[in-house]
Amino acid sequence: MKTEFKAKFLQQLNKRRQDQGFTLIELLVVIIIIGILSAIALPSFLSQANKAKQSEAKQYISSLNKGQQAFYAEKGTFVTTITELGSLGLGLKSVTNNYTYALAGAQNGVAATAQGVTGLRNYAGGVTLVVAAGAEAASTQTILCESKTIPTTSTAPNFTMGVECTGDWTAVK
Template sequence: MKTEFKAKFIQHFNQKKGEQGFTLIELLVVVIIIGILAAVALPSLLSQANKAKQVEARNNIGAMNRAQQAYNLEKPGFADAIGKLGLGIPSATTNYTYTIDGGGSASSAANNLATMKDEKLKSYRGYTFTVDVTTDNITEKVTRAIVCESEKPNVDTVAAVPDDGSGKCGGNDVKLGE
């Protein structure tokens, strides 16, 4: 081998030794930055998971309210059991237990309840009721429905809705819609 080639070959290996990798301080800085980012993002992600679970209950209570209104059009009163609504909603899921309070052939209102199973979730009440509406001296019965959400998580039931036809949620609960 030529001596010039040997010298360049040895220089190449000597330069490689100078570029061995990251220092301990550089690695520590990267780990600290990743830790800070995780600490900021984790609570946000956990709350999003609970919100997604609560959407299940809101959707099911809304469907139960609409089914109660349809039931009332076909038969007098409201359904007193989930199976009579024909929705296919189970009475219990991983996150909630669903029940109907009230209802029956002589009833003018029904409460559709979603009771949370996890203390981090909110409970829901769907209230379906009839009111008399008078237009041009003609009175007719109209069904209305509202959905109420518990003010805070870890509350087993939502306060009863006033039976005055006002369509307001009871206590400090939040009205989500009609």
């Protein structure tokens, strides 16, 4: 009878130990695992966030280019300020949380630039006039370029417009 009592007593102790919850070591192991997983996932998440911010600049520059083409088709000239393109109903701002946008006149066209905050790539684009041999009228051609490097400071992009991206710029397709 004594051994039976000891067996039931040990079973009761084990049952109480199971009802008490997690040990400190078990909690530490879980916290360490969560820390390792977040250290792996956080840089990937931040990279995706920057890509989303940069897509804003691509869309804005593309919209500015299309607006310039439409304005040229309607009026026969290019505009040099973003507010002038507002007459087309684009509704674009020259400053957002991530970028500062500007237009500048260029030879036979206009260039648009997007200067990003620190940590984001700069973008530039433009619309140029292209006259084909034997053609009566000129047509317009657009280009969108991305800086090859991410600037360490918020400096305005140095972009010379043409029909191709040169220097520190690559074409965005």
